[in-house]
Amino acid sequence: MRSLSHRCAVQEKELEGEDKISTSMTSLDFDCIVIGAGIQGSFTAYHLAKNKKKTLLLEQFLLPHSRGSSHGQTRIIRKAYEQDFYVHMMEECLQLWTLLEAETNTKLYRRTGLLVMGPERGQSFKLFKDTLKRNNVPTVSLERGEEFSRHIPHVTLRNGEGAIVDTTAGVLYADRALRAVQGYFQSLGGVIKDGEKVEDITPGSVVTVTTSAGVYRAKSLVITTGPWANALLSHTGLQLPLTVLKINVCYWREKVPGSYAARKRFPCFVHVGEEWFGHHIYGLPSNEYPGLVKICYHTGSETDPDKRDRQTDRSDIDILSQFVSRCLPGLDPEPAVVETCLYTVTPDHHFVLDRHPSHSNIIIGAGFSGHGFKFGPVVGKVLCELSLGQLPSHDLSPFKIQRFQNRSKPRL
Ligand SMILES: Cc1cc2nc3c(=O)[nH]c(=O)nc-3n(C[C@H](O)[C@H](O)[C@H](O)COP(=O)(O)OP(=O)(O)OC[C@H]3O[C@@H](n4cnc5c(N)ncnc54)[C@H](O)[C@@H]3O)c2cc1C
Numbered sequence: 001m002r003s004l005s006h007r008c009a010v011q012e013k014e015l016e017g018e019d020k021i022s023t024s025m026t027s028l029d030f031d032c033i034v035i036g037a038g039i040q041g042s043f044t045a046y047h048l049a050k051n052k053k054k055t056l057l058l059e060q061f062l063l064p065h066s067r068g069s070s071h072g073q074t075r076i077i078r079k080a081y082e083q084d085f086y087v088h089m090m091e092e093c094l095q096l097w098t099l100l101e102a103e104t105n106t107k108l109y110r111r112t113g114l115l116v117m118g119p120e121r122g123q124s125f126k127l128f129k130d131t132l133k134r135n136n137v138p139t140v141s142l143e144r145g146e147e148f149s150r151h152i153p154h155v156t157l158r159n160g161e162g163a164i165v166d167t168t169a170g171v172l173y174a175d176r177a178l179r180a181v182q183g184y185f186q187s188l189g190g191v192i193k194d195g196e197k198v199e200d201i202t203p204g205s206v207v208t209v210t211t212s213a214g215v216y217r218a219k220s221l222v223i224t225t226g227p228w229a230n231a232l233l234s235h236t237g238l239q240l241p242l243t244v245l246k247i248n249v250c251y252w253r254e255k256v257p258g259s260y261a262a263r264k265r266f267p268c269f270v271h272v273g274e275e276w277f278g279h280h281i282y283g284l285p286s287n288e289y290p291g292l293v294k295i296c297y298h299t300g301s302e303t304d305p306d307k308r309d310r311q312t313d314r315s316d317i318d319i320l321s322q323f324v325s326r327c328l329p330g331l332d333p334e335p336a337v338v339e340t341c342l343y344t345v346t347p348d349h350h351f352v353l354d355r356h357p358s359h360s361n362i363i364i365g366a367g368f369s370g371h372g373f374k375f376g377p378v379v380g381k382v383l384c385e386l387s388l389g390q391l392p393s394h395d396l397s398p399f400k401i402q403r404f405q406n407r408s409k410p411r412l
């Protein structure tokens with residue numbers, strides 16, 4: 001994955017760093033430094049602090065901020081997936097979310113169920129259905145027609161479309177969750193330094209991190225910088241095949257206020273299959289903004305995270321308008337509010353949870369591909385385990401860097 005010339009440059013840098021440390025340091029500042037206080041870095045720091053490790057969480061912006069991927073009021077949490085390994089991770093995740101609710105006395109999860117709908121004979125719908133059944137996830141299958149409309153009013157299911165509800169699913173209160181996990185980390189003695197951008201990393205048996213305000217050293221480093229993952233990894237001689245996408249987060253007005261409301265038991269939903277130009281469309285019941293339903297397209301246009309406001313493509317919104325007109329006739333088919341969020345996408349849409357291939361005390365959590373929030377508690381746990389040199393408590397084979405062997409971005 002790395003060129004020879006660059007490997008040499010990194011080794012030189014390491015030696016320089018180790019040299020500096022041996023002359024100027026007598027003790028370490030921290031057991032572990034985590035870069036990036038989004039949901040993944042914050043949960044990693046939380047688990048490290050629970051393991052009694054002296055931990056520093058660095059964030060480039062003043063907290064809270066809305067420039068990355070973890071802001072906004074809501075996210076979907078679900079067991080409905082096409083792959084077993086996500087369902088397995090979700091078992092423990094649900095327990096850990098409940099634990100955080102108890103630890104911080106904060107309501108973070110509202111159970112609404114998740115309606116999976118799409119062409120019944122399509123590969124994607126079948127995969128969702130089979131995975132739910134195989135893993136004994138509680139579900140309700142709904143027949144198109146009177147039965148479906150009685151349970152889920154104001155949604156049009158077309159001829160040939162199937163519907164299955166994952167009854168364990170619901171909404172996570174995202175901003176609240178981020179505050180809760182960061183607050184609990186601090187209550188355990190963890191240190192958060194926000195408004196401090198990491199400008200350099202010197203790998204070595206002691207890792208040195210230079211920010212806009214200081215220099216810190218630790219035995220291990222965790223990089224969870226979301227859309228800026230490659231910017232940080234460039235200091236370590238590694239680039240991953242990640243694409244940053246700007247997502248238009250659209251809210252659509254109810255014609256009759258409350259008709260798609262969480263309090264009326266309207267579920268989260270995902271329309272799967274190839275029909276909408278090859279990408280899923282998903283939504284959450286009206287809740288955070290009264291009378292507005294959040295519905296998004298599961299892709300967007302490529303962007304630089306520092307220049308995202310220059311990306312003005314709205315072709316996804318045209319697709320969503322068509323979807324709303326066709327499937328959700330109780331909504332005005334023009335978005336009332338459009339916010340922005342970023343995805344960092346891998347070629348197979350699975351996460352990266354792994355050690356750096358050349359520096360075993362640098363751990364990487366990246367490429368959450370628009371579906372990582374719900375897994376924060378388990379992602380944080382396994383990144384913590386990797387940074388402590390422990391055996392991870394989940395099978396991380398789907399998340400290894402090795403899988404990109406022939407697909408990495410141009411070498412540095
Ligand atoms: C519109 C939208 C809808 C989504 N819906 C869902 C959903 O329903 N369910 C779900 O599970 N997931 C969902 N996701 C995905 C989920 O939100 C992300 O996977 C998750 O938030 C990624 O978190 P992160 O910590 O990796 O990244 P981020 O939240 O971006 O955190 C990275 C942090 O690193 C900081 N950083 C970067 N560079 C530096 C530096 N040099 N120095 C210091 N700090 C730095 C950044 O400022 C940032 O705060 C959605 C995402 C979007 C955008």
Ligand SMILES: O=C(O)[C@@H]1CCCCN1
Nearest residue numbers: 076270282298370371372
């Ligand atoms: O992670 C989720 O649950 C949402 C809905 C489906 C597409 C990805 N984002």
